[in-house]
Amino acid sequence: QSADVTNLVDLAVGAAHEAGALARERRQAVSRMTVAATKSTPTDVVTESDTAAEQLIRDRLLGARPGDAVFGEEGGHSSGESGVVWVVDPIDGTVNYLYGIPQYAVSIAVQIDGVVQGGVVHNPESGETWTAVRGSGAFLDGSPIYTTQCSELSLALVGTGFGYDASRRVRQGAILAELISVVRDIRRAGAAALDLCAVATGRLDAYYERGLKPWDLAAGALIASEAGAVVSGLRGEEAGERLTFAATPKIAEELRDLLERLGADQD
Ligand code: IPD
Numbered sequence: 651q652s653a654d655v656t657n658l659v660d661l662a663v664g665a666a667h668e669a670g671a672l673a674r675e676r677r678q679a680v681s682r683m684t685v686a687a688t689k690s691t692p693t694d695v696v697t698e699s700d701t702a703a704e705q706l707i708r709d710r711l712l713g714a715r716p717g718d719a720v721f722g723e724e725g726g727h728s729s730g731e732s733g734v735v736w737v738v739d740p741i742d743g744t745v746n747y748l749y750g751i752p753q754y755a756v757s758i759a760v761q762i763d764g765v766v767q768g769g770v771v772h773n774p775e776s777g778e779t780w781t782a783v784r785g786s787g788a789f790l791d792g793s794p795i796y797t798t799q800c801s802e803l804s805l806a807l808v809g810t811g812f813g814y815d816a817s818r819r820v821r822q823g824a825i826l827a828e829l830i831s832v833v834r835d836i837r838r839a840g841a842a843a844l845d846l847c848a849v850a851t852g853r854l855d856a857y858y859e860r861g862l863k864p865w866d867l868a869a870g871a872l873i874a875s876e877a878g879a880v881v882s883g884l885r886g887e888e889a890g891e892r893l894t895f896a897a898t899p900k901i902a903e904e905l906r907d908l909l910e911r912l913g914a915d916q917d
Contacts, residue, residue: 670756737760768781803908849898
């Protein structure tokens with residue numbers, strides 16, 4: 651199985667690189683870029699690039715494997731009978747993308763019979779590509795990566811993110827106000843997939859966010875856990891929309907308990 655998954659991840663790497671190049675070229679031609687549609691609120695922008703990049707990924711993946719299904723942020727669900735489902739975020743970090751902040755990513759996970767087995771996250775601006783196959787470790791540009799060894803919450807650099815819902819943000823702000831006095835510092839970098847990869851690479855000690863969608867977290871969560879992070883929801887359940895938590899092991903329990911006390915998975 652793992653040799654097969656490696657081939658699937660290789661296919662996804664190729665698609666992610668092509669889609670990333672497309673997104674980056676379109677970003678460079680910014681005067682031609684228009685906001686194609688808006689989602690739930692005006693800050694949740696869906697650019698033409700997002701739609702075009704997802705179409706390219708679908709074409710590449712289904713061109714090679716017509717029996718698979720694709721579950722993508724922009725295009726909804728397309729069905730297949732092979733048992734393989736690709737979970738795709740063509741541009742994670744859309745707002746960074748719009749503003750020209752070089753911190754956005756293509757995220758592709760491969761799920762087999764309901765379980766994520768492989769993942770790719772690619773930042774087209776830095777050129778970095780993170781990959782993982784379940785049970786085989788995590789890699790940045792082919793080299794193995796690991797979480798930090800941070801063992802004290804007061805020394806932890808913690809990433810987070812905010813959804814697009816204003817009332818939820820009020821609560822998220824209140825939680826941050828408590829957290830910031832007990833950790834080293836907080837980062838809000840703007841792309842969940844890259845935040846999870848940052849934990850995997852030792853660029854953050856921990857990360858949490860409420861309200862992520864499957865395409866935001868599927869690849870990054872596997873990469874973080876394969877790099878040695880504790881990845882879960884707030885009470886040890888699977889990471890998901892309610893809460894996605896990733897931390898280097900020695901601070902995981904203390905931080906998770908604190909976030910639970912602060913109600914990080916409540917509205
Ligand atoms: C968003 C980013 C952001 C996170 C939001 C996500 P999108 O994804 O990952 O960092 O805070 O919750 O929705 O909309 O740019 O693909």
